[in-house]
Amino acid sequence: MNKFSRGALVALLSDRQFHSGEYLGKQLGLSRAAIWKQIRSLQNDGLLIESVHAKGYRLLSRIELLDKDSILLLLPDEQKQKIRLEIFEALESSNQYLMASAPGVDSNTIPVCLVEKQTAGRGRRGKRWQTPYATAIALSLRWKFETDASALAGLSLATGVAVLRTLAANNLYDVNLKWPNDLVCGNKKLAGILIEIVGDAAGPCEVVIGIGLNVTNSTANSAASMLDVDQAWTDVISQVSDKNAVSRNRIAASLISHLLEMLVSFEEQGFQPFRDEFEKKDALLGREVCVQYPGRKITGVACGVNESGGLLLQLDNEVVTITSGDVSVRAMKT
Amino acid sequence: MDIRKVKKLIELLEESGISELEIKEGEESVRISRNSPPSMTPYAMQIPSTAAPMPAATANAPASEQAVSDLPVGHKVESPMVGTYYESAAPGSAPFVQIGQRVKVGETLCIIEAMKILNQIESDVAGEIKAILVKNGDPVEYGQALFIIE
Numbered sequence: 001m002n003k004f005s006r007g008a009l010v011a012l013l014s015d016r017q018f019h020s021g022e023y024l025g026k027q028l029g030l031s032r033a034a035i036w037k038q039i040r041s042l043q044n045d046g047l048l049i050e051s052v053h054a055k056g057y058r059l060l061s062r063i064e065l066l067d068k069d070s071i072l073l074l075l076p077d078e079q080k081q082k083i084r085l086e087i088f089e090a091l092e093s094s095n096q097y098l099m100a101s102a103p104g105v106d107s108n109t110i111p112v113c114l115v116e117k118q119t120a121g122r123g124r125r126g127k128r129w130q131t132p133y134a135t136a137i138a139l140s141l142r143w144k145f146e147t148d149a150s151a152l153a154g155l156s157l158a159t160g161v162a163v164l165r166t167l168a169a170n171n172l173y174d175v176n177l178k179w180p181n182d183l184v185c186g187n188k189k190l191a192g193i194l195i196e197i198v199g200d201a202a203g204p205c206e207v208v209i210g211i212g213l214n215v216t217n218s219t220a221n222s223a224a225s226m227l228d229v230d231q232a233w234t235d236v237i238s239q240v241s242d243k244n245a246v247s248r249n250r251i252a253a254s255l256i257s258h259l260l261e262m263l264v265s266f267e268e269q270g271f272q273p274f275r276d277e278f279e280k281k282d283a284l285l286g287r288e289v290c291v292q293y294p295g296r297k298i299t300g301v302a303c304g305v306n307e308s309g310g311l312l313l314q315l316d317n318e319v320v321t322i323t324s325g326d327v328s329v330r331a332m333k334t
Numbered sequence: 335m336d337i338r339k340v341k342k343l344i345e346l347l348e349e350s351g352i353s354e355l356e357i358k359e360g361e362e363s364v365r366i367s368r369n370s371p372p373s374m375t376p377y378a379m380q381i382p383s384t385a386a387p388m389p390a391a392t393a394n395a396p397a398s399e400q401a402v403s404d405l406p407v408g409h410k411v412e413s414p415m416v417g418t419y420y421e422s423a424a425p426g427s428a429p430f431v432q433i434g435q436r437v438k439v440g441e442t443l444c445i446i447e448a449m450k451i452l453n454q455i456e457s458d459v460a461g462e463i464k465a466i467l468v469k470n471g472d473p474v475e476y477g478q479a480l481f482i483i484e
Contacts, residue, residue, distance in 0.1 A: 148414060149414045149415045149451075149453055150414065150415050150416070150476050152415070152451055153415075153416070153448065153449065154449070155449075155451060156449040156450045156451055157449065179449075180449040180450045181449070181450055193450060194450060194452070195450060195451040195452065196451075196452045196453075196454070197451065197452065197453040197454070207451070293418065293471045294420075294425070294470050294471030295470075295471055296471070309449055310449075323416055323417060323418075323448045323449060323473075324417050324418035324447050324448045324449065324473070325418060
């Protein structure tokens with residue numbers, strides 16, 4: 001089945017009423033057997049669909065597919081005109097898609113892409129990031145900087161702040177940033193960011209910013225959810241009190257808007273305008289952390305970030321600045 | 335042995351701030367290492383010297399005065415940013431390139447990462463990898479030479 005009919009099938013089921021296989025088949029031009037196959041595939045992707053003899057199929061999960069028009073409608077005109085928004089049923093990875101898409105087709109347009117399901121979602125350094133169908137927001141945005149890559153220090157952290165602002169605009173305030181840019185509630189991961197530089201980093205450079213934000217992942221059938229995720233996680237719907245108000249389309253629009261705002265400001269002023277906000281939400285502040293590199297590690301107490309986003313680490317006799325490596329929290333200082 | 339090439343190599347080592355350099359070319363090899371502690375540059379990640387032992391730094395030092403063949407004079411590929419050098423896409427996977435390998439323009443040589451910004455460094459020339467001047471996981475500086483390609 002092609003990607004369109006899968007979305008169409010979900011759309012038919014989204015009223016959460018019973019529909020017979022015959023009815024669904026007729027609507028989509030498929031056989032009953034093909035419908036059954038597709039129902040199975042959706043169930044494997046985490047959707048709760050019950051199948052009752054003589055009644056048909058009924059969707060039990062809450063589902064809100066991403067919709068281009070709904071998202072564009074929520075954006076201010078000047079932002080709407082600047083972007084090229086694409087939404088996919090499935091992609092290997094939204095970052096990979098935008099990394100590969102030919103630059104310069106129209107240099108004034110900012111490519112933005114959203115995907116319902118990533119089949120090879122990527123984290124940093126080969127780590128995988130997978131989520132059930134239509135529960136998370138996997139967004140990538142490609143942006144051209146006039147400066148070279150050396151001026152991008154702090155962009156990771158500023159992007160984290162943009163996501164933080166997005167969540168606050170959607171009634172989720174109790175979120176912190178774990179350097180450089182994981183968003184956490186307590187010790188559970190809510191969102192992650194991966195930025196990749198496209199092409200020549202010596203001249204004006206382009207970046208692809210990828211954001212994975214858990215929204216309703218916990219509502220999916222647990223057997224299919226969060227494959228290969230090796231750390232504690234949470235999602236937006238678990239963290240807010242008004243669960244009915246959670247809308248993937250609204251969060252997606254809000255995220256695009258905050259990212260564009262952040263990028264304009266970052267281009268002019270760098271990390272500085274975001275530093276205070278980062279430090280207020282710094283999950284590592286005052287905690288003993290371990291920075292891991294291939295073959296060695298360094299431990300110290302995190303004491304904020306510098307003007308270009310480097311992590312300040314208090315060692316026995318000196319403060320050092322960390323700009324890379326895997327950071328983990330050792331022990332809670334109480 | 336071409337003493338000018340050895341001299342050039344020593345200069346390269348001094349410029350780059352790395353502590354040890356080994357070049358293999360066929361049967362012959364040269365290793366140049368310095369005994370002084372690694373230089374502490376202000377914006378780099380600084381680590382206690384005990385955390386980064388320099389393997390066999392003194393034992394093999396005389397190697398710098400021994401056999402030398404073709405030395406890597408060639409195009410230097412430099413790091414466009416401060417960060418960590420990774421030889422492969424993910425831990426455990428094969429390095430992008432190895433010494434002796436021929437690369438095309440645009441071929442990925444390594445990844446430099448800083449604060450979760452990943453930068454795939456592509457070759458801006460075609461040729462053979464003559465030297466890899468950094469080790470997996472090494473901190474690198476802006477403008478630091480990473481590869482020599484000829």
